[in-house]
Amino acid sequence: xxxxxxxxxxxxxxxxxxxxxxxxxxxxxxxxxxxxxxxxxxxxxxxxxxxxxxxxxxxxxxxxxxxxxxxxxxxxxxxxxxxxxxxxxxxxxxxxxxxxxxxxxxxxxxxxxxxxxxxxxxxxxxxxxxxxxxxxxxxxxxxxxxxxxxxxxxxxxxxxxxxxxxxxxxxxxxxxxxxxxxxxxxxxxxxxxxxxxxxxxxxxxx
Amino acid sequence: xxxxxxxxxxxxxxxxxxxxxxxxxxxxxxxxxxxxxxxxxxxxxxxxxxxxxxxxxxxxxxxxxxxxxxxxxxxxxxxxxxxxxxxxxxxxxxxxxxxxxxxxxxxxxxxxxxxxxxxxxxxxxxxxxxxxxxxxxxxxxxxxxxxxxxxxxxxxxxxxxxxxxxxxxxxxxxxxxxxxxxxxxxxxxxxxxxxxxxxxxxxxxxxxxxxxxxxxxxxxxxxxxxxxxxxxxxxxxxxxxxxxxxxxxxxxxxxxxxxxxxxxxxxxxxxxxxxxxxxxxxxxxxxxxxxxxxxxxxxxxxxxxxxxxxxxxxxxxxxxxxxxxxxxxxxxxxxxxxxxxxxxxxxxxxxxxxxxxxxxxxxxxxxxxxxxxxxxxxxxxxxxxxxxxxxxxxxxxxxxxxxxxxxxxxxxxxxx
Numbered sequence: 001x002x003x004x005x006x007x008x009x010x011x012x013x014x015x016x017x018x019x020x021x022x023x024x025x026x027x028x029x030x031x032x033x034x035x036x037x038x039x040x041x042x043x044x045x046x047x048x049x050x051x052x053x054x055x056x057x058x059x060x061x062x063x064x065x066x067x068x069x070x071x072x073x074x075x076x077x078x079x080x081x082x083x084x085x086x087x088x089x090x091x092x093x094x095x096x097x098x099x100x101x102x103x104x105x106x107x108x109x110x111x112x113x114x115x116x117x118x119x120x121x122x123x124x125x126x127x128x129x130x131x132x133x134x135x136x137x138x139x140x141x142x143x144x145x146x147x148x149x150x151x152x153x154x155x156x157x158x159x160x161x162x163x164x165x166x167x168x169x170x171x172x173x174x175x176x177x178x179x180x181x182x183x184x185x186x187x188x189x190x191x192x193x194x195x196x197x198x199x200x201x202x203x204x205x206x
Numbered sequence: 207x208x209x210x211x212x213x214x215x216x217x218x219x220x221x222x223x224x225x226x227x228x229x230x231x232x233x234x235x236x237x238x239x240x241x242x243x244x245x246x247x248x249x250x251x252x253x254x255x256x257x258x259x260x261x262x263x264x265x266x267x268x269x270x271x272x273x274x275x276x277x278x279x280x281x282x283x284x285x286x287x288x289x290x291x292x293x294x295x296x297x298x299x300x301x302x303x304x305x306x307x308x309x310x311x312x313x314x315x316x317x318x319x320x321x322x323x324x325x326x327x328x329x330x331x332x333x334x335x336x337x338x339x340x341x342x343x344x345x346x347x348x349x350x351x352x353x354x355x356x357x358x359x360x361x362x363x364x365x366x367x368x369x370x371x372x373x374x375x376x377x378x379x380x381x382x383x384x385x386x387x388x389x390x391x392x393x394x395x396x397x398x399x400x401x402x403x404x405x406x407x408x409x410x411x412x413x414x415x416x417x418x419x420x421x422x423x424x425x426x427x428x429x430x431x432x433x434x435x436x437x438x439x440x441x442x443x444x445x446x447x448x449x450x451x452x453x454x455x456x457x458x459x460x461x462x463x464x465x466x467x468x469x470x471x472x473x474x475x476x477x478x479x480x481x482x483x484x485x486x487x488x489x490x491x492x493x494x495x496x497x498x499x500x501x502x503x504x505x506x507x508x509x510x511x512x513x514x515x516x517x518x519x520x521x522x523x524x525x526x527x528x529x530x531x532x533x534x535x536x537x538x539x540x541x542x543x544x545x546x547x548x549x550x551x552x553x554x555x556x557x558x559x560x561x562x563x564x565x566x567x568x569x570x571x572x573x574x575x576x577x578x579x580x581x582x583x584x585x586x587x588x589x590x591x592x593x594x595x596x597x598x599x600x601x602x603x604x605x606x607x608x609x610x611x612x613x614x615x616x617x618x619x620x621x622x
Binding site for chain 2: 007063107110116119120143156158159
């Protein structure tokens with residue numbers, strides 16, 4: 001097992017916490033935060049979360065967050081980290097909808113609805129791996145090249161046992177990614193319906 | 207161009223992932239500790255260790271005709287903690303037995319620690335208790351916040367080292383549990399850094415352990431675990447060092463947790479559960495069976511012994527005799543009995559009533575719960591159970607006691 005596994009996990013969580021705060025800050029701010037300011041903030045906040053602060057806290061702040069969330073999937077982390085980079089494009093709906101559909105089926109089954117457990121596929125099912133490769137290929141043809149990179153890195157991280165989990169699912173999907181994909185999908189459906197209703201109102205027959 | 211580069215990287219990742227899958231061990235048959243056919247009919251050892259001065263002796267009052275060998279009963283060492291629970295045991299290489307249990311101001315309190323002590327079978331005395339794990343040590347080793355500790359379950363690894371699995375909770379009640387483990391190279395005197403087992407896709411929440419591990423023929427461990435949040439069901443985790451490398455569901459729904467497994471052969475095993483069904487459903491022991499070394503499980507007909515939503519303990523002796531300790535009532539945990547099933551028999555019979563106290567204390571029944579059974583030589587048995595959350599009772603069943611119990615049952619049947 002990787003001797004630096006815990007340190008790496010805390011470092012990842014610290015960066016993730018920093019990026020989440022910056023994304024929230026950007027949402028609240030009316031002006032675009034310049035890239036150098038974002039990177040400086042990542043550095044500052046990342047250190048704040050990574051190092052033990054002492055006082056009455058027994059652990060670094062990121063360890064408290066990790067206690068609740070566990071390790072995020074590689075896909076979640078890379079999407080999140082990538083969102084503060086310059087020229088970051090919106091993640092396509094062609095990625096969000098399949099993730100939402102998979103999550104809706106996967107979580108109830110994995111959490112005990114029936115005897116069938118798709119989570120067990122993640123320990124070493126060739127069929128599951130082929131499905132992931134095909135989905136990554138689909139992302140590339142969509143064309144969403146970033147998706148190919150993200151899925152490839154997730155697979156390599158799994159093969160290298162980068163996190164505590166030996167299950168490929170944990171490198172691809174987590175509840176936060178699932179909720180985000182689900183909300184994004186529902187929101188897209190709502191916007192599409194609203195636009196359709198508005199256009200039919202504007203151009204209805206006289 | 208960038209897309210071509212991405213596809214090349216995907217190809218590389220795919221090859222690495224395939225090689226990783228290819229290197230994973232295949233599912234192995236169960237390791238059968240004792241061959242029933244080979245040992246059946248052989249004489250059980252009649253050796254009885256001298257009872258120690260501090261040990262209380264108890265004659266079997268239910269089945270004894272004459273001179274039944276005595277059970278030896280004592281308590282796990284007092285730690286002055288007001289609440290103790292979930293004791294477990296493992297035989298050591300020198301013939302002693304090491305116990306683990308959790309103790310604190312109350313179950314689930316932040317001050318709960320996992321204690322250990324060693325029972326010397328020569329002197330029949332317990333060593334002074336020491337702390338294996340506390341909340342702060344667990345959270346520092348696991349690099350994440352831990353709110354409380356829970357059930358400890360020891361196991362013997364194929365290379366001879368001791369491994370202690372224990373439950374930790376970071377958020378919420380026991381439903382928010384995860385399993386971690388520590389390994390000892392010196393029979394439990396010192397322990398390594400705790401490692402987290404990942405067994406659930408929902409922030410790794412809600413996996414607990416209570417029952418002893420079983421072994422696979424390839425040396426890896428099978429850990430019967432359970433979930434008790436959205437679903438309440440059992441799972442068999444396949445463990446390599448401190449890592450879950452595969453798992454299989456043993457039951458589904460919300461009615462069966464804390465599986466104990468009887469391995470009958472390299473392929474066949476049966477699991478018995480603590481029932482957690484709704485009040486309208488039957489309060490009996492749920493059962494699952496496997497015929498492929500635990501790769502797939504099917505639910506079977508309930509074992510028709512009442513179960514009040516309480517844990518069971520299970521053990522197979524070298525002669526094939528199966529034992530369980532359980533609360534055979536539908537509500538409360540005030541009665542605790544040992545039941546036995548002889549080889550090639552389907553019938554479970556009570557061979558010892560360990561506790562039966564229906565009296566009320568402050569309007570509540572006493573609780574005798576969380577039994578844990580092991581054998582140090584395949585012929586005897588050590589039992590621990592929680593005694594009203596205040597103490598942990600330890601009972602030693604010598605080999606001759608089982609022999610006498612079995613012959614008494616046969617006599618009883620022949621008289622019918």
